[in-house]
Amino acid sequence: MGDFYKLWLDLKLTITASKATHSQALRQCIEDREESLFANNAVLCSIYLDPRIRRVLLQKPLSIMLARAQLKGLLAQIFNLNKSMNPIPRTSPNSPTASGSLEQGNELLSQNSTTCSILKEFLNNIEVASDDEAEDDAHIEQLKKAYSEIGNYSPKPVSLNRNIMEYWKEKQFQYPHLYQLANVVHSVPATQVSVERSFSALKLILTDQRCNLSSESLSKLLFVKLINN
Structure with missing residues (x-):
């Protein structure tokens, strides 16, 4: 560009x-x-x-x-x-590296296995x-x-x-x-291919035998031609 x-x-x-x-x-x-x-x-x-x-x-x-x-x-x-x-x-929380320190801390905080499990899950x-x-x-x-x-x-x-x-x-x-x-x-x-396609279609419509077409008629014929394509 x-x-x-x-x-x-x-x-x-x-x-x-x-x-x-x-x-x-x-x-x-x-x-x-x-x-x-x-x-x-x-x-x-x-x-x-x-x-x-x-x-x-x-x-x-x-x-x-x-x-x-x-x-x-x-x-x-x-x-x-x-x-x-x-x-x-990232390291999974359940991996030994991530959970090892938590397990040690939980063991020190309480001997109750149920409490440790809940606290561990929360942390x-x-x-x-x-x-x-x-x-x-x-x-x-x-x-x-x-x-x-x-x-x-x-x-x-x-x-x-x-x-x-x-x-x-x-x-x-x-x-x-x-x-x-x-x-x-x-x-x-x-540029776009559609523009080149429009010029090609215009060349087929505006021939030497149809050079007296008005701009309005030419626009309508070109529109129909492009829609059909």
Whole structure:
């Protein structure tokens, strides 16, 4: 997506510098469309994580805030997914390591086996809850560090000809969480096959023999054609 916006900027600047008759109208169309681009979260995130063109966001503080918020939400989803797929193993309360000290303490507290059993079960339940809480705390702390990585990211500009994925591969140890995000946001396609399919269908409808079709009729025929496909 970053490469797409780089080409977009190049086109915009070329048309702006042009002295052609319709360059002004074309530039206005590009600027209007650019507002829609910046309303797209995928575009914002890819520009934020692309040091080649990231400077354009300096003129749009709100877009920077939106990009950070979107990246934090995406990172939280990645964290939760990793947590569910790779749960942290913990020692069972009934294992010798976890229960040995409790058994010794219970023997000292009382000689009544029934009381010891109840107390042991009560303490083991508390221990399980504590393990869960410790695991959640570690998850939250890791997420905070990742959020800080997003907020503090302020790279130096790099060459426009630099391969963005090679850049992030070099930075994967310096910015491990941003590296994960970069692999996601920079894999978003800038175009869709459905758009190409629409142009192909339009070519079959708007032939030389039907060049007098009105725009309304053309739109309706194209709609029917795409629905049937």
